Every structure is written in structure tokens, then in C-alpha cells.
Amino acid sequence: MNPLDDTHDPALKTWVESGNDPVTEFPIQNLPFGRFRTKDAPGSIRIGVAIGNQILDLAAAGLIDTDDMNTLMAASPDERRRLRLSISTFLRGNGANVKAHACLVAQSDVEMTLPCRIGDYTDFYTSIHHATTVGKQFRPENPLLPNYKWVPIGYHGRASSIGVSGESFPRPNGQIKPADTDTPKVGPTRRLDYELELGVFIGTPNERGEAVSMENAQAHIFGMALFNDWTARDIQPWEYQPLGPFLSKNFASTLSPWIVTTEALAPFRTAFVRPAGDPPPLPYLDSAANREAGAFDIQLEVWLQTPKMRETGHSGERLVSSNFNGAYWTAAQMVAHHTVNGCNLQSGDLLGTGTLSGPEAHQAGSLLELSEGGRKPIRLANGETRTFLEDGDCIILRGYCEREGLRRIGFGECRGTVLPARTHC
């Protein structure tokens, strides 16, 4: 597990003034990793750590000797802790010299890229509330399939269409079969949805053939970011049987640019509890450490900004809030299950948690749940309504951790905008 050390001390201050702002998501206790490029050198992708409204360029500061994030992520947990300590030490105190200041870049002056090369992407389904509500819509007679409480369900997604916060993408076309006809048609989705997820990044890889035990699983996780797994709800039901999600899911997914590390999240671990009467996980998915502190208390929010809101300077309306701590499977269980057959995970691989809906209706992580399958439009404060997303809509995911006696840390934003469909076939 990740013991707390002096990098978590809530009293720590940095010489980067904005890093001490009480409302910053990036105080010195956070130190999330990302990649960026500047206008002066657009060809060069740099590795940095967010501090206040600035970025510390790690190579310029002499703190790393690689320009490859995936190599950095592959480091052992001890090496990662040492790097965190050296970054924290570099940023501490009041009086930085001119040379240290020269290693900072304003976040407003850079373009963030994806935080690493994502070789493979797997999406899980860890919210039993999401699985049950969605299951009811697809199979009213049999909402939660019998394997759910035994198997961390997942499918292999597509990495090429994952983009970074700030992106926009066209409404996808696809094959849709209306309920009242026998033949499908092709055209733009009318039921475009978001999914509120976290993306779990693999750090240390495992060899092919080598299963990662629950005792070691957490050590393979580099950190987490916000993840929006956009979904076309009218393409999905027609295509998903018998092999699972396909084109309803792989046209776009959006990640926040900063990976909040396992080390930064350590103070926000919490007990993993199964509801009474549910089967305990099989031994390969169970450990004392997982029961005691395998879950993470990460508060999550979904915000919607419609084009009308944008025109009037309105920054958006919060639709829901939820929390990762209610998930039926932990991040460590996702890793242990993914590798039980000897599948090798590589540095930079992304494991989506699945839509993180909570038990209450207002904690739903998708419009499919919020609008009850499109039957109940959501009324927004400005009088607009939505069942699914319209062209120009921007979805913003936010996430943060807070606990009494600790510095609050945040994930930044994961923002994506829907463009009109391209001319279709």
C-alpha cells in the first residue's frame, strides 16, 4: 500500500504562489503528471507536473532524464515515490531562485496532449447501480446478469479514438433499428450520451503469462484521470449481442490531461465493502489490504454547457454528482482480474472503471439513466430540456478528493463538445 509521507503534509507550502491558493486543484500535495507543448516549440512534447495555475517542466528542472512518459510510468513504486519526493522538495518553501522560476510554464500558455501513449484500452462495468438500471432498460426481465457479482465485467475498447479534454468530435453515424420496423437504417445517432468514468493508468507492466496478485495489483497502477466514454444509445442495443459493445462506443472517448498518481490518492483510500448477503470475491480477487483500503473516495461531477448557455456566458449546470467509493469492484481487482489469464498489461494502458453511477437517481452517470431511457426529459434551470445530447453541447467532468485534516486535491476538467454529424452514407 502507499504509506503517507511528508509529501502529504497539509501544511506544506510552495514558492509557486498560485499553488497555495485555497481553491486550487493542484496544491503541492497533488503533483499530477501530464504532457504539454508550447507555442514556441509545437514539435516538442514535454512532461510536466501541475502546480497551481503553472506547470513545472520536469526535464528543465533536472528532475527526470527521459522525455517519454510511458518510460517514466514503468518505474517501480519505490522509484515513483522518490520522484514524487524530489518534485515536492523542489517546489517547497518561499524563495525559489531565478533558475527554478524559469522551469515554470503557465497552464494558459500551453496545449495539453494525452498524458501518455495508450497502447490498449479496456472498459469495465464496476457500478452495480449503473449495471442494474441499464440492464432494466435492455432486459427488463433480467436486469443484472448472474455473472455480475463474480466477474469484473469488461470489454476491449479502442485506443485510437481517445482524445484529450478540450476536444470536439462529430456526432457519429451508425446502424440503428427503430423499434417499430424490422429493418435497420444508417444515420446519425439521436441518442448520444456521456458516461462518467475514471481512467486507471497502468504503470509497472507485467510479463505475459504472469498473473498479478491482489497483493501486488495496486503497485501496477500509476494513477487515475477523468474519463468520458461517449456512447450512442440507439446504435448500442442493435449491435451489442452477442459480442458486446462496438461502434456505439469507439468513435470518441475523452480524458482529462492530468494523471493524479496513486501516491497522491493514498490519503483518500477507504474500505471496500460488499453488501451483506452478496458473495465474497473469489480468493484471487480478495486481499486484506483491499478490504481495508481498496476503494478510493473520489467525488465526481458531470456538468452540461449548452450552446445557449455558452452564448449568454453561463459556464454550465451541474447535472449529477457521484463517487468512486461505491463501485462494486476496486481498481486493484480490475488489474488482478485482467491478468488472471496471463494477459500482459503495459505502461500507459488504460482501464476505464465503467459508468460510476451511485445508488440514487440523482447520482446517475449517464443520460440514459437520468432521463429514464429518454422517456423523462431533464429540465435545466434556464428552461431548456434534454433527453440526450444535442449538437453544440459540451460535457464537463470534474473530480476531487477531500477529507478532514487533509489538503483537497482535484483532477482538473475533462471537457468535450459534440459537433453536427458529417454527411452520412
Ligand code: CA
Ligand atoms: Ca463505459
